[in-house]
Amino acid sequence: MPPAPRTRRSYDQYCAAARALDAVGDRWTLLIVRELLVGPRRYTDLHADLPGVSTDVLASRLKDMEREGLTTRRRLPPPSAAYVYELTDRGRELLPVLRALADWGAPALEERGPTDAVRAHWFALPLLRGLAGLGAEGVVGVCLDEGEFHVRVGGDGVSYGDGPAPETPDALLALDAETCVAVGRGALTVAEGVRAGRIEVTGEGVLAKALRAG
Structure with missing residues (x-):
């Protein structure tokens, strides 16, 4: 019997910030946006550049993001048979959000941990x-x-x-x-x-x- 579809949690608050977090507040979602801001990426490329994410979680987040209208998936033209994920206009509007987070988090980059991927x-x-x-x-x-x-x-x-x-x-x-x-x-x-x-x-x-x- 196939597993039941994942139910998205919601803060159930009539607040713009809460609604935004309903869409992108899950772990890994904004880092997937970070990767897709460089352009269309194959699933294998995303997995390689998101060390620590499991294949199940990555697949689940990509489905959630497509449902939220943040990403689309398309097949590359021949001779390639690969699919790529890319941001929609709505997804690309998250660039200023990522920039603000990066500005806020930059002071924490003073030291690189021994296990930090880069x-x-x-x-x-x-x-x-x-x-x-x-x-x-x-x-x-x-x-x-x-x-x-x-x-x-x-x-x-x-x-x-x-x-x-x-x-x-x-x-x-x-x-x-x-x-x-x-x-x-x-x-x-x-x-x-x-x-x-x-x-x-x-x-x-x-x-x-x-x-x-x-």
Whole structure:
């Protein structure tokens, strides 16, 4: 006999915050959003970049998120037969929520625990704070020892993606994770990091010059 469908718990409160937590307050849900903000991901990719989540919980959360209108699932065109999950417009509206959480949580990154997993693109959210207000727009490629990610700044807002940018970036940042965390916490600007020899900026365009100037 198949198991009964999971019943979503609700706070049963006529409150915007409570309704939001009804949709995204379960453990792992917002971290799945974090992963999907980089773009469509296969189930195996999500599982690999969410160390500690069980396959059952991940599958359950993805179903819940689809039911809440936060994600969709689609099949990739031939020759691939894989399905990918991606955020809907409603799901992408959670970016400012994740950014606020990252800003609030950045001070807790002062020390990395011995069992802490790490992925390069996890540094994108706190780094967005340090790249805001530059007065220039474009794509910034970020190179850490842990890997690469890219960030789009200016224009209609900010977004980020895992790995190298699909187009030639307007500027490249090379730095270590500790420096990236310092920029994300607001303890160091990119320009200060450049002057201290902790950050290397490559590029000669407006965005690269803005990064050097701070």
